[in-house]
Amino acid sequence: MANILKAHAGARANRSTGGDIVLVICLLFLAIIFAFPLYFTIINSLKPADEFFLFPPKFYVIKPTGQNYQNLFRLMSTSWVPFSRYIFNTVFITVVGTVGHCIITSLAAFPCSKFVFPGSVGFGKLVRTSLMFSSSVTALATYIIMNAFGWIDTYWAMIIPAISTSLGFFLMQSFMGVVPDALLESATLDGAGLGRQFWTIVMPLVKSGWLTLAIFKIQELWNMQQSSYIYSETLKTMPYAISQVTSGGIARQGAAAAGSVILLIVPVVFFIIIQSNVLETMATSGMKD
Amino acid sequence: MSNALNLLGAYFKYKFKVIAKNRVNYLYVAPFFILFLIFILAPVVAAMALSLTHYNVLQPPTWAGLDNYYRLFMEDDLFIIAIKNTLVFAAIVGPGGYLLSLIFAWLINELPPKIRAVFTILFYTPSIASLACVNVFKYIFSGDSQGMVNAVLLKWGLINSPVQFFADPVVMPYVVIGVILWSSIGTGFLSLIAGLQNVDRSQYEAGMVDGIKSRWQELWYITLPNIKSQMLFAAVMSITSAFGIGVQITQYVGFPSPDYAMHTVMHHMEDYGVTRFEMGYSLAISTILFIAMIYCNKGVQYLLRRVGK
Structure with missing residues (x-):
């Protein structure tokens, strides 16, 4: 299918590989802005309690832990x-x-x-x-x-x-x-x-x-x-x-x-x-x- | 006289024949039609009728005529503020979100399938994740000096004291509207992507032969006319979400917002409906919102008809 696409793309108006690359880079930059809070949510769920309130805030986890998930499941298992x-x-x-x-x-x-x-x-x-x-x-x-x-x-x-x-x-x-x-x-x-x-x-x-x-x-x-x-x-x-x-x-x-x-x-x-x-x-x- | 009656009879006979001929069609529409009638149309009509009454939910409604509407425009200063805010926010979020969706959908569509799938997910997730991300944004734009943005700005010496991003009536709207724009690439965006993928590719070659020179011409004369129905769908989605703006604002700045700087029609409606039990008044607000949206939709349809011309 990719080949068909390429063949068609070749037949279309005013296309250049360079333009496509610039386009992808721009999109990638925007996509990172859009994906950041999502990334941050996931990262946060892996942080141990002492990393939660670090200053300055960290964009990565130092010691990833499954503790939060364990806590959540433990809390959930106590429900009536x-x-x-x-x-x-x-x-x-x-x-x-x-x-x-x-x-x-x-x-x-x-x-x-x-x-x-x-x-x-x-x-x-x-x-x-x-x-x-x-x-x-x-x-x-x-x-x-x-x-x-x-x-x-x-x-x-x-x-x-x-x-x-x-x-x-x-x-x-x-x-x-x-x-x-x-x-x-x-x-x-x-x-x-x-x-x-x-x-x-x-x-x-x-x-x-x-x-x-x-x-x-x-x-x-x-x-x-x-x-x-x-x-x-x-x-x-x-x-x-x-x-x-x-x-x-x-x-x-x-x-x-x-x-x-x-x-x-x-x-x-x-x-x-x-x-x-x-x-x-x-x-x-x-x-x- | 009898002539006219005969004519009328013949007309009804004809109508009945047409309906009978299409009975299978009606059978297909029936399940949705019945549900729509009972669970959408009836509540909407009831709501509009109740907007002409004084109704506190506990006692039977009493007839009020146009009292509620008169009060709204003549005596309720806060409603005027709410209308102004809603119009300003809707004018930014509606067209803004719509154009972002259209541009991203178009750009992404040009990419190879696998890369496109990744980008689609990245751009779409904010609309699913907006609730999950409330805390993250509150963290990023926190009003104390430990908030990410404040920490960076303080470190660089751009500000002397932390900015109250979610409390300062001047700064607040920009931040919140920015966040809402970020999460507005949703329903319409996906339908545009799906629509773009249904465009028959041989049309582009035919367009080349017919003398289409640039990407812009290709977009205007071939791509957009082909996805017109999806564009209309996305536009309706944008209108409803832009005028219905309110929940997200409350999540960030609370209700009522400081200085009523972000008080919208939606807030006003819920305030009277849920907190004050003035249901008739609240429903009058919703009816006005409804009428505004219908006119907005008419305008958009007019604009969309000019696409590709």
């Missing part, structure tokens, strides 16, 4: 609800919420972006507009609705709002809009129904779209602190539990640093896996038309 329960809750909500959101919004975005029928354009506009209403003020009405369904203090109260956000619909619509109509028309002529067109043509072509959406959702749900519709301790999430454990002032600062790394590392790992998949879809995009 077993910590594995919090982890299960977060993993469960993240998986169901992400998969559900991707499928439901893709299903809805497909006809709305590819066919014209009464209401298709209006609905798209309505969804896009709704994105601009700040979600914090709708909590009151949502609570009343949740209550009417009897969903307060159940998993539904966390999963359904996560699934029904407007973001995915808007994103999938913008990606599906560029799928060539000719492809779908020839599929119709070959006798493929709407379902077949959706799963075998549209979804593979907009893979980069729903993988990107999955990144957003995983990151959002993995870090979900606390839902205002949940009271039971057994239904609360891992970020909430970690924040409870680590809110102990200076004495818990090491554990807090370790906790923030744990919350960060899972979305980043997923990001790396997914991003390499997004790159793969590029190779197939040449098949369009």
